[in-house]
Amino acid sequence: MTAATLEAPTERLLLDETALKAASHSLDDGVLTPSYGPWRDDIVKLLNDALATELVCVLRYKRHYFTADGVQSPAIAEEFLVHANEESAHADKIAERIVQLGGEPDFNPASLQGRSHAQYDDSKDLQAMVRANLIAERIAIEAYRQMIVLIGDKDPTTRRMLEGILAQEEEHADELKDWLGH
Template sequence: MAHTEPLELDQKALDRARQNLGDGAVTPSSGPYTEAIVRLLNDALATELVCVLRYKRHHFTAKGLASPAVADEFMVHANAEAGHGDRLAERIVQLGGEPDFHPDKLLARSHADYDESLDLKAMIKANLIAERVAVESYRQMVHLIGDKDPTTRRLLEEILSDEEEHADELSDLLES
């Protein structure tokens, strides 16, 4: 029989968690990665905000026979992206960081591009590209964070699932 260590909590870490109450959810076992995770989350926040702006522009400027249904879908996606941004900002604050909503910095930090297309098919394509970029960036963040911050990883996995759904919906629109 192999000797295994007992499954016991680290009492000293629990005692340290009773200190520095102003740190909120950040405890001694949060590790050295919190700052880097906040930076990743702020870049994801910038991406979500740029996506909100792109989707809203497309919603209001879509024209053509298919445009009412597609424009409605753009607004649904804009609202979903805004919700993602809110969740990311909340997590940044929980980790002791500050969410960066500075308008001048958003595009530079965003993984996705803004788009001013007026052609409906070009709008769908631009949004599909942005969703695919979001899917890839969230997959990479989930991998990078791994077990370093399980709460943030779960949040990113939930957002990733939404982004995959958005990409599928846009792909279907592009084919129709």
């Protein structure tokens, strides 16, 4: 080891005491401490759009579950139901986080499709259903990746939640890819 590697860092890791004191005020804000700064409204908007996407995905998967037909349809339809339930759980997590951030989750059916990143699908052919769901999962993956980058360290709790959802969306896409062509 050289003397250079033993030198003390020029920058110290210290908490912002002013921010700590400010956190003891405005108790009605719940989790929203001053460090959330100007990003809360943008994060709530991103989350509401993700909520719309998840809800549209639930509806698409449910429709495909109930209408899938063909030799391989029972196994694939059962997976559609599993995916629908997992997408519903994602929607619940997102809605809960929106409320924690002091926002209001937007479940308005009239605007769901317009706010969703993914599309609804009413295909009748099993392979078309799988393809539509794979497209939607890939869109969700891209949207979550972008949101994770945008949020970065501005809201670590939301970022971690989105990373968990992203991991499941990637699993869904991998399964759907395997069913194409069967």
